[in-house]
Amino acid sequence: xxxxxxxxxxxxxxxxxxxxxxxxxxxxxxxxxxxxxxxxxxxxxxxxxxxxxxxxxxxxxxxxxxxxxxxxxxxxxxxxxxxxxxxxxxxxxxxxxxxxxxxxxxxxxxxxxxxxxxxxxxxxxxxxxxxxxxxxxxxxxxxxxxxxxxxxxxxxxxxxxxxxxxxxxxxxxxxxxxxxxxxxxxxxxxxxxxxxxxxxxxxxxxxxxxxxxxxxxxxxxxxxxxxxxxxxxxxxxxxxxxxxxxxxxxxxxxxxxxxxxxxxxxxxxxxxxxxxxxxxxxxxxxxxxxxxxxxxxxxxxxxxxxxxxx
Amino acid sequence: xxxxxxxxxxxxxxxxxxxxxxxxxxxxxxxxxxxxxxxxxxxxxxxxxxxxxxxxxxxxxxxxxxxxxxxxxxxxxxxxxxxxxxxxxxxxxxxxxxxxxxxxxxxxxxxxxxxxxxxxxxxxxxxxxxxxxxxxxxxxxxxxxxxxxxxxxxxxxxxxxxxxxxxxxxxxxxxxxxxxxxxxxxxxxxxxxxxxxxxxxxxxxxxxxxxxxxxxxxxxxxxxxxxxxxxxxxxxxxxxxxxxxxxxxxxxxxxxxxxxxxxxxxxxxxxxxxxxxxxxxxxxxxxxxxxxxxxxxxxxxxxxxxxxxxxxxxxxxxxxxxxxxxxxxxxxxxxxxxxxxxxxxxxxxxxxxxxxxxxxxxxxxxxxxxxxxxxxxxxxxxxxxxxxxxxxxxxxxxxxxxxxxxxxxxxxxxxxx
Numbered sequence: 122x123x124x125x126x127x128x129x130x131x132x133x134x135x136x137x138x139x140x141x142x143x144x145x146x147x148x149x150x151x152x153x154x155x156x157x158x159x160x161x162x163x164x165x166x167x168x169x170x171x172x173x174x175x176x177x178x179x180x181x182x183x184x185x186x187x188x189x190x191x192x193x194x195x196x197x198x199x200x201x202x203x204x205x206x207x208x209x210x211x212x213x214x215x216x217x218x219x220x221x222x223x224x225x226x227x228x229x230x231x232x233x234x235x236x237x238x239x240x241x242x243x244x245x246x247x248x249x250x251x252x253x254x255x256x257x258x259x260x261x262x263x264x265x266x267x268x269x270x271x272x273x274x275x276x277x278x279x280x281x282x283x284x285x286x287x288x289x290x291x292x293x294x295x296x297x298x299x300x301x302x303x304x305x306x307x308x309x310x311x312x313x314x315x316x317x318x319x320x321x322x323x324x325x326x327x328x329x330x331x332x333x334x335x336x337x338x339x340x341x342x343x344x345x346x347x348x349x350x351x352x353x354x355x356x357x358x359x360x361x362x363x364x365x366x367x368x369x370x371x372x373x374x375x376x377x378x379x380x381x382x383x384x385x386x387x388x389x390x391x392x393x394x395x396x397x398x399x400x401x402x403x404x405x406x407x408x409x410x411x412x413x414x415x416x417x418x419x420x421x422x423x424x425x426x427x428x429x430x431x
Numbered sequence: 432x433x434x435x436x437x438x439x440x441x442x443x444x445x446x447x448x449x450x451x452x453x454x455x456x457x458x459x460x461x462x463x464x465x466x467x468x469x470x471x472x473x474x475x476x477x478x479x480x481x482x483x484x485x486x487x488x489x490x491x492x493x494x495x496x497x498x499x500x501x502x503x504x505x506x507x508x509x510x511x512x513x514x515x516x517x518x519x520x521x522x523x524x525x526x527x528x529x530x531x532x533x534x535x536x537x538x539x540x541x542x543x544x545x546x547x548x549x550x551x552x553x554x555x556x557x558x559x560x561x562x563x564x565x566x567x568x569x570x571x572x573x574x575x576x577x578x579x580x581x582x583x584x585x586x587x588x589x590x591x592x593x594x595x596x597x598x599x600x601x602x603x604x605x606x607x608x609x610x611x612x613x614x615x616x617x618x619x620x621x622x623x624x625x626x627x628x629x630x631x632x633x634x635x636x637x638x639x640x641x642x643x644x645x646x647x648x649x650x651x652x653x654x655x656x657x658x659x660x661x662x663x664x665x666x667x668x669x670x671x672x673x674x675x676x677x678x679x680x681x682x683x684x685x686x687x688x689x690x691x692x693x694x695x696x697x698x699x700x701x702x703x704x705x706x707x708x709x710x711x712x713x714x715x716x717x718x719x720x721x722x723x724x725x726x727x728x729x730x731x732x733x734x735x736x737x738x739x740x741x742x743x744x745x746x747x748x749x750x751x752x753x754x755x756x757x758x759x760x761x762x763x764x765x766x767x768x769x770x771x772x773x774x775x776x777x778x779x780x781x782x783x784x785x786x787x788x789x790x791x792x793x794x795x796x797x798x799x800x801x802x803x804x805x806x807x808x809x810x811x812x813x814x815x816x817x818x819x820x821x822x823x824x825x826x827x828x829x830x831x832x833x834x835x836x837x838x839x840x841x842x843x844x845x846x847x848x
Contacts, residue, residue, distance in 0.1 A: 210801060210819065211820040212818075221805055311819065332805060
C-alpha cells in the first residue's frame with residue numbers, strides 16, 4: 122500500500138494534506154493522533170468511501186491505482202476495513218458471513234499447528250477470548266501456518282520469555298471450530314443490532330477475516346473492548362501475516378501485537394513517523410502536543426489554527 | 432348415510448343476511464369494489480383421495496404457498512377448490528385424538544353449539560365483506576382442539592381458486608380448548624388460468640385458557656385477484672396467539688386487519704412480510720386490544736415495495752389496563768413509482784406501556800457502502816439488504832417457502848435496480 126502526496130477533501134473542506142505512507146507486504150503500521158486529526162478519513166479514503174474526494178496524489182495497492190475504483194473493487198483486491206462505529210444493518214450475521222465466504226471462496230481452514238484452547242469455550246465469546254499456549258514457530262521450527270500468510274510472523278522470542286511469562290495457550294488446530302463458534306455466538310443477531318461496543322468490534326473482525334484480505338485497516342478495533350478480548354484480538358492479529366494499518370488512541374493493544382512503525386497524524390498531516398517504542402514512549406510521557414513541541418514540530422508548523430496547541 | 436341438513440338458525444341467519452346485504456357498509460380501509468360482479472355458483476368438483484391426484488401445475492401452485500403435497504410433517508390437510516372442500520385428511524399417526532377437522536358447513540350441521548361461536552368474534556356487519564360471508568359463505572375449515580390436546584405438526588389448508596370471475600367465500604373456525612396447542616398453515620392461491628377472482632373470507636379464532644394457536648397464512652395471488660380475509664381472534668387468560676402472514680405475489684387489491692382481543696396474561700404476536708409488486712394495492716395491518724392485565728402483544732410488519740405498488744401498513748394497540756405492546760411497521764421502497772404509507776396508532780391509560788416505530792424509505796447509501804466494503808457489488812448489496820430486511824425469521828415456515836422467499840427477494844431486488 123503506497124500513498125503519495127495525498128490531499129483529501131469532503132464537502133468542500135480540506136481534511137488530509139500531503140499524506141505520504143508506504144506499508145510493505147506484511148508490515149504493520151500504527152496511526153495515532155488526536156480526535157478529528159483525520160485518521161478515520163484516511164481509512165475511509167483508502168477504502169473509497171464518500172464523501173471523501175482525492176484532490177491530489179494517489180493511492181496504490183499492489184501497484185494498482187485505487188483512486189477511481191469503487192469500494193467493492195478495492196475490497197476484492199484484498200483491502201478490508203473494520204469500522205470504528207459500524208452501521209446497524211437488517212441482515213443476519215451468520216448469513217452474511219456465509220455470503221462473504223461464498224464470495225471469497227473461503228471457509229476458514231485450520232491453521233497449521235495452532236488451535237484455540239477449549240478453555241476459551243468456557244469464556245463467553247469463543248474466538249476472541251481464551252489463551253494460546255502452544256509454542257509459536259521459531260525459525261527452523263514448525264512450518265508457518267498457511268492461514269497466517271505463510272510467513273514466520275510468530276518468529277519472536279519464545280513465549281515462555283514473553284512479558285509476564287504469558288503462555289500463548291493453545292493449540293490452534295481448530296481455528297474453524299472457534300470461528301464457527303464465534304459466528305454461532307452472533308448467529309441470531311443482525312449486523313451490529315443491539316451489540317455492545319466490544320461485540321461490534323468482534324463482529325467486524327470476523328467479517329474481515331472471512332474476506333481473507335491482504336491488507337487490513339483496523340479503525341479503533343480496541344475501543345470498547347474488554348481487557349481479555351483486547352489481548353486476544355492483539356494476539357490473533359499478531360499471528361497473522363496481512364499488512365495492517367492499525368488506528369488507535371492507546372498503546373494497550375500494541376502490548377500484544379508487534380508493529381513496525383507508528384505515525385502521528387495532526388491536522389490532516391503525518392507529523393511524525395518512527396520507531397514504535399520511541400514514539401509511544403514520547404506520547405505517553407509528554408502527550409500529543411508536548412511531544413510534538415519537544416520534537417520542534419509545533420514551532421515549525423505553519424498552521425496557526427493548530428488545535429494541538431490548545 | 433343421508434346428508435345432514437343445515438340447522439334452522441343457520442338458514443334463517445343466511446336468509447336475513449342476504450336481505451340486508453345491500454345495507455352493508457364498505458370496509459373502512461382498502462379499495463372498494465363490487466361483490467356483485469362475481470359469480471358465486473360454479474361447477475362442483477369431485478373429491479380426491481390424495482393430493483398427488485392433482486395435476487402437477489396445481490401441485491406447484493400449492494407448493495408455492497408452503498403446502499406439502501406429500502403431507503410430510505403435516506398432521507392433516509384440507510383443500511377447498513372454489514367453494515367446495517375436495518380433500519380432507521387427518522394423518523392418524525400425527526393428529527392426536529381430540530382434534531376435529533371438518534368442512535365448516537359440515538361442522539355447522541354436526542355441532543349445534545357452533546351457533547354460539549358463529550360471528551361472535553368478528554362482528555357480522557363489520558363491513559360488506561363480513562356481511563357477504565354471513566350471507567353466502569360456503570365451506571371453510573373448522574378446527575376444534577379439545578382440552579389439553581397438543582398437536583405437534585401443523586395442519587395445512589389450501590384455498591384454491593379455479594374459476595374465473597368467481598368469488599370464494601369460506602368461513603373458518605379455530606376453537607382451541609384450554610391447554611391445547613395447534614399450528615395451522617393456510618395457503619391461498621388461484622390457478623394460473625383463473626382470472627378476476629375474489630377471496631372473501633372470515634376466520635374466527637378462539638384461544639381458550641392457556642391454549643396456543645399459531646396461524647400462518649401464505650398468499651400467492653394473480654394480478655387481478657381481490658382479497659379480503661377478515662380475521663378475529665379472542666385470547667383468553669394465559670393464552671398465546673401467533674400470526675404469520677406472507678404475501679409473495681402481485682395482487683389487484685388486498686385488505687386485511689386481523690384484530691385480537693386479549694384477556695389477562697395472554698399474548699398475541701403478528702408477523703407480516705409483504706412483497707408489494709406490480710400494480711398491487713395493499714392495505715394490511717393488525718390491531719390488538721389489551722383487555723386483561725399483564726397482556727402482551729406485538730405487531731411487526733415488513734414490506735418491500737416495488738414497481739407501481741401502493742401499500743398502507745396499519746397497526747393499532749389499545750390498552751386500558753397494565754399491558755405491554757409494541758408495533759413496528761417498516762417499508763423499504765425499491766422503485767421510484769412505488770408508494771407506502773404507515774399508520775401506527777397507540778391508545779392507552781397510564782398503566783399501558785405501548786410503543787411503536789414506523790419507517791418508510793429507500794435503502795441508505797451508508798448501508799450499501801458498508802456491504803460493498805465487504806466485497807459486494809451495489810446490486811448484490813441491495814439484494815442482501817432487501818433479503819435481510821424482509822426476513823423476520825419466523826419460526827415454523829417450511830423450507831420450501833423459505834427458499835421461495837429467498838428467490839423472490841433476489842429477483843425483485845435485482846429488478847428494482
